[in-house]
Amino acid sequence: MNLPPPRKSFRETQFELREEAILDATNRLLGDKGYEAMSMDDIATEVGIAKGSLYKHFESKEALAGAVMVRLLEQTRAALAAIPSDRPAIERLEALLRWTLSQRLSGSVPHLPSTSPALQTSLMSNREYMDSLMTLSDEIGEMIQRARAEGAIRASLRDEFVLYTLYARTCDPTLEFLKAGGAMSDAEIVEQMVSACFRGMAA
Amino acid sequence: MNLPPPRKSFRETQFELREEAILDATNRLLGDKGYEAMSMDDIATEVGIAKGSLYKHFESKEALAGAVMVRLLEQTRAALAAIPSDRPAIERLEALLRWTLSQRLSGSVPHLPSTSPALQTSLMSNREYMDSLMTLSDEIGEMIQRARAEGAIRASLRDEFVLYTLYARTCDPTLEFLKAGGAMSDAEIVEQMVSACFRGMAA
DNA sequence: GTCTATACTGAGATAGAC
DNA sequence: GTCTATCTCAGTATAGAC
Helix, strand or coil: CCCCCCCCCHHHHHHHHHHHHHHHHHHHHHHHCCCCCCCCHHHHHCCCHHHHHHHHCCHHHHHCCCCCHHHHHHHHHHHHCCCCCCCHHHHHHHHHHHHHHHHHHCCCCCCCCCCHHHHHHHHHHHHHHHHHHHHHHHHHHHHHHHHHHHCCCCCCCHHHHHHHHHHHCCCCCCHHHHHHHHHCCCCHHHHHHHHHHHHHCCC | CCCCCCCCCCHHHHHHCCCHHHHHHHHHHHHHCCCCCHHHHHHHHHCCHHHHHHHCCCCCCCHHHHHHHHHHHHHHHHHHHHHHCCCHHHHHHHHHHHHHHHHHHCCCCCCCCCCCCCHHHHCCCCHHHHHHHHHHHHHHHHHHHHHCCCCCCCCCHHHHHHHHHHHHHHHCCHHHHHHCCCCCCCCHHHCCCCCCCHHHHHH
């Protein structure tokens, strides 16, 4: 009873490509200016279409931002899955943080939309976003517990604390300040952040 | 040639009290909803005066937010100065972080206005704010160098990195998430944050 | 210096032609 | 489905009476 794979018309392909382009532009602008400062006009200009056309693809600014965040979470899950599973859990967590920080430094939106209370609120009632977030958090949470079982996490720190801290590092303004300072390379910034996160600032 | 201290009229006292009340309300709202979401109407309502009256005290929303931030920086300098100076520098830094986190947990605006690119931009051209920030940063920077001289800071981390990281912890969303979670007391949250910041999450 | 009422602007969203 | 033009509304800031 297998149906042949639906063949996509040229129109459909074009449509999806444009939609990807919209998501890319929004992701960039979101990471750059933040949610409030990013206008639908900005996005339209960046993509090279009219503002009105955006609304044929996404019903609102909130929905558009939500789609960007969902895509990011799914990309993050993929990145997590791609990390070799034969390493100790703590190293996999470090690798994941390294990946997210690199993404952020190359202009992506932070995982935690902490720059905007408005966006945060709207995401809370976005079914698709919350599902993705839960799934990813479960996967990370599992890895945290494994790392703890391997004795690699300080006993005094709670699981939620570790999880939230990892998320929070992706929107840490230290990143932007150091990048703006210009004295450190992206790689060096990532290394200091990861190192400080796991091993602390004190000697 | 000493003049007698200027005696303040009842009117003047009232005026200053009201101004303090405005700053308090703004500080609360800023910490709660963020800069963009906080309207001048909100502030007026919270203080119990008309919106128009706000503009007799502060010429714009930006100026008002700036005044709040300057006051916060000065309070922070006072807190820093109040820490016993006979302790090792690293402990004084920890104590300062503890103070700022406690402030934040009790509703104050974070030191880094990272929630709003708009506010951040306006503060950059606020002479008074920048002066306060420089002064405080110099004082903290000096303490970082002392801690480093005492061998208490990891050699691989740059001074700017340590400074920015301390500032960034005051706007760390981990704080709000843990508080919202309700499973940890304010004191416990502060302790885990300080501990993780200086000694890391890894065992 | 406080109030009420209002002007002005930016931006999200929609209408209607093609 | 894309465009141009427009609607609507929230929110900053100001005017003018008292």
